[in-house]
Amino acid sequence: MNILLLGSGGREHALAWKLAASPLVDRLICAPGNAGIAREAECVALDITDHAVVIAFCKANKIDFVVVGPEGPLCAGIVDDLESAGIKTFGPNRLAARLEGSKGFTKDLCRDNNIPTAAYRRFTATQPAKDYVRKMGAPIVVKADGLAAGKGVVVAQTISEANTAIDMMFGGDHGAEIVIEQFLAGEEASFFALCDGETAIPLASAQDHKRAFDGDTGPNTGGMGAYSPAPVMTPQMTARAMDEIILPTMRAMKAMRAPYKGVLFAGLMIATDGPKLIEYNARFGDPETQVMMLRLMSDLLPALIAARDWQLKNFDLRWYPDAALTVVLAAKGYPGGYLRGSVIEGLEEAAQVEGVEIFHAGTKAEGAKVLANGGRVLNVSALGKTVSEAQARAYRAVNKIRWPEGFYRRDIGWQAVKRERGGS
Secondary structure (H helix, E strand, C coil), X not given: CEEEEEECCHHHHHHHHHHHCCCCCCEEEEEECCCCHHHCCEXXXXXXXXXXXXXXXXXXXXXXXXXXXXXXXXHCCHHHHHHHCCCCXXXXXXXCCHXXXXXXXXXXXXXXXXXXXXXXXXXXXXXXXXXHHHHHCCCEEEEECCCCCCCXXXXXXXXXXXXXXXXXXXXXXXXXXXXXXXXXXXXXXXXXXXXXXXXXXXXCCEEECCEEECCCEEEECCCCEEEECCCCXXXXXXXXXXXXXXXXXXHHHHHCCCCCEEEEEEEEEEECCEEEEEEEECCCCCCHHHHHHHHECCCHHHHHHHHHCCCCCCCCCCECCXXXXXXXXXXXXXXXXXXXXXEXXXXXXXXXXXXXXXXXXXXXXXXXXXXXXXCEEEEEEEEECCHHHHHHHHHHHHCCCECCCEECCCCCCHHHHHHHCCCC
């Protein structure tokens, strides 16, 4: 089969790495790709926001199946346009992608279907939002309604912080609506299900690290590292997440004539009384995909095709029992302003560490050099028998990379490592 993968980040490199291993793949193309993806696939400089250009490319290159990586094209309806042109595509259509594209839509869906989530209110003007914050107090969570690349969420510890977030979001480009939510206490987990519109099957769990700096401090980012499996997602908790959150969502979307097909990524808060939905994403997580693909034993491509073709009812996936962990190397200044173009060295040496795979997130090639070309730049990932072993291998590789213009967290996986060492 000829496969086209859309995207250019670490998630897409991990997907390309896994798809390239499939015996079903004759030709793998990624648009636009990056320096690391170029080792797994042909990279082409397509503007993936121009759906007509993507469709023309698919027809000219006899593409059999398209895999959409990022959320932007999904929310813009690229699946609808490709399918209308007769091109089979993995991912939710525009109406189904509203689960990520509008936090207000998702919160209302939860309310109407008794799906456990934080109490909330929606606002379209600054002053009523600030009045609500003053009434409710802090800590409190302020979210942009629309897409914000993982950074449209502020967990405000004070009323002043919440007011600043409200001003920022109404003054930005995330849309003209915000959602203000009750602060939830507990342990976060990333939970994924593969969906075909009717059936959903759980994938491996993971735990992300959203804060920029060690000790879960600093601003929210798109993710500074992850590990899998998440110990908090016990078999019992996984069953509850499916029964109380994923499956009611599937039924609700089908009833709205917007059946959800693709991967459904539920950000969960595991509280003392069970799982609660923080938010949905309509695609594979980043950097969770990097650890999930390392652990996936089965061929990925048939699973994606089965989801598109309503064929998951009798489908099963196998996973390696090993743990996986990834450390994100980001450009100094991220998630704020950062410089591009600095040279990264030592990648070949780092990749020789046992159990390590390095996925590129924001890089470009310039001759034999690899240059930083984004905020999150590299995902140094490793397998191990335990999270502690995977963590040690990943950091051993990180220490071989020479990139003074970058930074990373030194405590990825700390909660799981603490558990493994006998902590609570």
